[in-house]
Amino acid sequence: MSNFSITFFLSFILIVGSSFANSAKLADEQKIIIGGVGSDIKTLDPMFQTETMTDVINHYIYSYLTQSPYGTMDFENIEGDLAESWEVLDDGRIWIFKLKQGVHFHDGNEIFAEGEAPELTSEDVKYSFERLKDPEVGSPHAGEYSVIDSMDIIDRYTIQFNLNAPYAFFGQIQTYDFKAGAIISKVAAEKMAKKSNWGFEYTIGTGPFQFHKYVPKEKVVLKRNEDYFKGAPILETVEYRFMPDLNSRTLAFIAGDIDTIYGVRDPIWVKNIKAAHDEATIDAVPLGSGGVLHYNMAVKPLDNLLVRKALSLAVCRETFANIFGSVRIEQTSIVPGSYEGALQKDAMPEELLYRCDLDKARALLEKAGYADGFTIRAYSSPRPTYKNVYIVLQDAWRKIGVKFEIILVDHTAYITKVKSDENDIVVYSADRTPVADSYLSEFWHSSAIVGKKTGQKNFSHYGDVDADGDGKIDTVDRYIEKARMEIDPAVRRKLWEQAQLQILEHAAAKPLHVLIKVLGRQKWVDLGVDFKGTMSWTYPLEKARILAH
Template sequence: MPSVSRALALGLLAAVAMPLSLKAQESVLQISAGSADISTLDAHRASATNDKALVGWIYNGLVRFKPGSADPKDIEPDLAESWETSPDGKVWTFHLRKGVKFHGTWGEFSADDVVYSLTRSADPKRSTFSSDFAGIDKLEKVDDYTVRVSLKYPDANFLGRVTNYHGGNIVSKKAAEELGDRFGSNPVGTGPFAFVEHVTQQYVKLAAHQGYFRGKPKIDTVMSRMIPSDSARELAFTSGELDVMYGKREQRWVDAARKRRGFNIDIFQPGEFRILHINRSIPPLDDIRVRRAIAAAVNVDDLVRYVGKDVGPKGCSVVPSGYLGEDCTVGSYQFDLASAKALLTEAGHPNGISIKATVSNISAQQPFMEIIQAQLAKAGIKLEMSVVDHPTYQSQIRKDVSGLVFYGAARFPIADTYLSEFFHSNAIVGKPTAATNFSHCDVADAEIEGARREPDAARQKALWKEAQRKIFEDVCALPLFDLRQVWVHSDRVDYGYDLKGAMNLAPPITEATTVKPR
C-alpha cells in the first residue's frame, strides 16, 4: 500500500476506535459490515443492509431459517415450538415456547408480544414491510402461549413471512409502547445478543443475552464497527483489529484475497439482486421511448464481466434468480446503441438527454454506476451523478430526486415479496404505504394482488408471469445481476455452522459462535 493511502487508512482506523474498556477475560468479536452508520434497529423498519445484520442478532421470529441457510426448506421452530394449519390453509395456530426472556428487564415473552408484533408489522405507519402482512384478517391470543392467525385467503408463503426476517421479527410490546419513536435506537428482542450502546459513525455494542433460551452465547461482546472505507477495513482485518468483515464484491478482489493468509472467504446466498429503476415520474423518463432507449444503451454483460461469475451472475427478470415465480420467458432487453439513439430521436431528443442520479459511494454501487454512466454516454444520454455516502443515498432516493436508482435487495425467495415491494403502486416512494417502488411502476397491480390470493400454484405462477411481462413491456426497471454476499473471517472465528446462506445478508452470530483470544 502506498504510504499516503496507508496513512489515510490508519487515520480512519483511529477515527473509529473506541475505548477499550472491555474486560481482558471477555470474549469479544470485532466485526464490520462496511457501512458508515446504522439507520434504525427497529426490526419492522430496518431495511438497510447494515441494520439488517444487527437485527438478525437481536431478534427472533416465530420460526427461523436454520443458521447458515437461506433455503425455505430449512425453516425450523424459533419462538414457536410447533404450529398447525387448517385444511383450507387460512388459519394458522402457533404454540409458543415458555420461559423465553426479553433483553434487560422487559420481562417474559408471551402471546401478547406476538399479536402486537404482527399487528405492528402489518401497519404501514409503523412498518416498512406492511404489504407482506396484508393478508392477515385476524390475530387472536388463545392463551398466554397460543396465537391464532386467520388469513383473508390461503397464503403459501405465510410461514416465510413469520420467519426471523423483516416484519416477522418479534419485539417486546411493553418496550415498543413505552419507548415509542425511541425504540429504533433502544431495541428489545429475545435474540442471542442485546443492544448496549450506539456511538454515531463509530460502533454498535451488543452483549450476550444471559437468559437466551438456546443457552448463553459463547461470545460475551459483539462490537460492530463502522468502517466504510474498504482499505481501512482491510487494514483493520489484516492487523487483527477485526475478526469478521464485509469484503469487496468483485471477482478480482475475491481471487486475490483467497491467496492471503488468514483470509477465509465466505460467498453466500441470497444475492442482493441489482436492478436499475427508471423513475417514470420525472420527465423525460415518463416517455416509454426514452425508457426503451436507456434499456438498449445498458450492456449488462459488461457489468457481469466486471463483478465476476462467482460474485454476480446475470439476472433475467425483475424477479431475482432462483425465486419461486421467476420467469425468464418474457424476454430481455437487447444492447443496441443504434436503436437507443433512434428511440431518443423519435422521442424528440436528437441531441440526447441529461438524467440526474443519486449514487452511493460504497464499492457495491459506485463502480457499477460509473460503468453505466459511460455506457449511456455512448447513446447520447448524460448521467449526472451526485455521489454521496450511503445513508444520504438511502434518504435521497426516497424523495424523487433521482431519475435512475441503482438498488440491490434480498427478500424472502418468492416472487410476491419482490413484486409487492418494488412494483406495486402501494409501494411507490412518497406514499404513506411506501416501500421501495422507485420507478413509480403501477402496471401490474391486478396480477400481483391476484397471485397473492390464488390458492392454485399453477395459476399463481401464471399471474406472476403476466406481472413480469407487463413490467418488462413498460420498462419500469432493468434487471442487472445477483450480487452475492462476500464476507471474510479470520482463523480465530468459528461460526458454529456451515455458512451457505443468510437472509439478513451477514453471517449469523449465534450462541454457538466462538472467537479465539488474540
C-alpha cells in the same frame, strides 16, 4: 479487469463449518468485532428497519416465529424459532402458532431490571404485528402484512392469524427471520410514544445477544443474553463497527484488528485480500442480491416508453460481467432467477431481454423526439456495487447522446435520497425472502411507491403512472394480490410471471445481475456450523467462538 471463472473463485473459498475440534483452546476474551458498512444507524426499531447495518445488528437481538435451519438458506424446510409448532387451516386462511414456553425478554436494561424481564407470550406476538400494520405508526413494511385481517389469542402461548385470503407463503415471509417480523415486547413498546421510532433504550428482544451500548458514528455493542432460550452463546460481546471506507476496513481485517468483514462483490478484491492475508476464510454464499435499474417514470423524459426502451438497449450486461466477474450471475427478469416464481430467460420473448443494440436505441430516441439527447441525474453510493454500475450507465448512455450526471454521496445518504424520490434513475441491489412475492410487493405494488406513507422501494412509480402512453394508469397490483391468495403453485407462478412480463413490456426497469454475498473471517473465528448461506450480511454467531491466537 480480468474475469475469473466461478470454479477458480470457489476453489479457494473455505466453507469450514465447525472447523476446529471441540478441544481447541478458546481465547481468554470471547469478543468478536465486525467490520461493517455504513457511517451510522438511525434506529434499531425492527418495524422501521430498511438499511443493511440495522438488519445485521437486529439479526442478533430479535427472534422471529420461524427461521431457516441454522446457518443455511434452506427456504423449503423452515423451522420454528419462537414457534414450537404451527398448523394451517381453511386452505391457508388460518395459521395457528404454538409458542415455546419460558422465553424471556432481555433484562438488565432501562426498561427491565435484572431478573425482571417478562416472559414472551401471544400478547407480544399480537402486539408486534398490530403495531407493524398500524397506519398511525407508519412502518414502511406495513403493506407486506396487509394479508393479516385479524389475530386471536387462543391462550398464553397460542395465537391464531386470520388472513383475508389464502396465503401459501405466510409462514415463510410474514413470520420469517428477516426484516420486520421481529417480535417485540408489548410492555416496553407501550412505554414510548406511539408514533416514534424506538429509541435505543427500547431495543429489547429475545435473541442471543442484547443491546448494550451505542456510540454515534463509531459502533454498536451487544452483550451475551445469559438467558437465551436456546442456550447462552459462547461469545460474550459482539461489537459492530461502522467502517464505510473500504480501504480502512480491508486494512483492519488484514492487520487482524477486526474478526469478520463485510466483503466486496469484486473478484479483484477477493484475490488481493487472499494474497495479502492467506489464512483468512472468504465465504461467497447465497442469498445473492438482484441488481436492477429502475426508471423514475414520474419525471420527463422517462415517462416516455420509447425513451426507456432506448436507455435499456444501450446498456450491455456483458460489461458488468467484466467488472464483477465470478461474483456475478446474469439477471434477465426483475425477480432473481433462483427465486420461486421468477420469470426464466428461456420463457421470455426476445425483445424483452433488451440485448445491447446502440443503433436501435438511437432510432428510438429519434422517434421519441430526442435525437439530440437529454440530461438525467442521479445520486450514487460510493460502494462499488453501485458506483461502478452508475459509471457503466454513464458511458453507455453517452454513446447515444444522453448525458448522465452522477453525484456521489455516502451510502446512508444514497439510501435516503432514493427513498425520497430524488433520482431520475435508481440502481438498487437487494436480497429478499426467495419468492417472487417479496420482490414484486416491495418494488412494484402501488402501495410501495416512494413518497407514500406505505412506500417502500417502488422507485419507478409503477401503479401511479401511464407506462405505455394509452392514457390509463398501469399496475400489476391485481397479479400480486391474486398470487398471494392462490393455493395452486402453477397458477400462482403464472400470475407472478404475468406481472414480470408486463413490467418488462413497459420497460419500467432493466434487470442487470445477481451479486452473491462475500464475507470474510479470521482463522480464529469458529462459527460452530457448516455455513451455507444467510439472509443478513453477517455470520451466524449463536454457536460461534473465538479460538486462542
